[in-house]
Amino acid sequence: MVAGSSGDDPQVSDVIAAEYETLTPECRADPGRLGGFLAPDFHEFGASGAEFGVEGTAERVAAYTDPEGEAIRVERMRGFRLADGLVMVKYTSENNGRRAHRTSLWRRVAPGRWQMFHHQGTPTVDSRTRPD
Template sequence: MTEADGVGEAIARELRLMDPHVRTSRALARRLLDPEFVEVGASGRRWTYDDMVAALPEMEGAAAGGPRYEPSEMTGVALAPGLVHLTYTTVIDGQRARRSSLWRRDDVDGTWRMYYHQATPVPSMGA
């Protein structure tokens, strides 16, 4: 697998995590999150794997008819073999955030899983 393949796979999986169908399925979310997953959310809260899997179905972007994440400017770079860093911006329900994710490839089965995620709110231009 080339570095570009790893970046492409991480981007595809990042986008899957924004899909309401995936967000409401703990089984699907578990397949995309690394067991050592940690997130620092836009609220400043620290989330672990267990916290996120439990809460994801009730979080923003999970309702099929509700607001959805609108990602833009997504780019990625391979930091090392089996490690990809993604950066992008999202808007959901009028709230904008800059995001950063680390994806790592499992040495045993080759699956890419999100290892770390951070969201930083972006104030509105009028504020």
């Protein structure tokens, strides 16, 4: 059952705000801040093809993030409530010239508190290099 991507759903709105926060250079450069958004069972398939668990993820992201740098560009972010306390977010990102389609799954862990437990990034196909 998908409740949809309406901004009228406070669960979807809360999760989209949290997702945007995780994309700011200030959050990404601070392992404690970013780590607070990651569930203990967090799992990621990165756009690089690598697979990551929660262990060391916030520190790894912080190591390559300039807190004064540009924010990751986001297109078409939308959220879908899959069930009460479970929201999926989808968007396209661009970071340092690399574009990826992204999906995150978030669960509510306390009233008003959400954690991401799964994330996947898939590189986009550049239309200039895509075969006809």
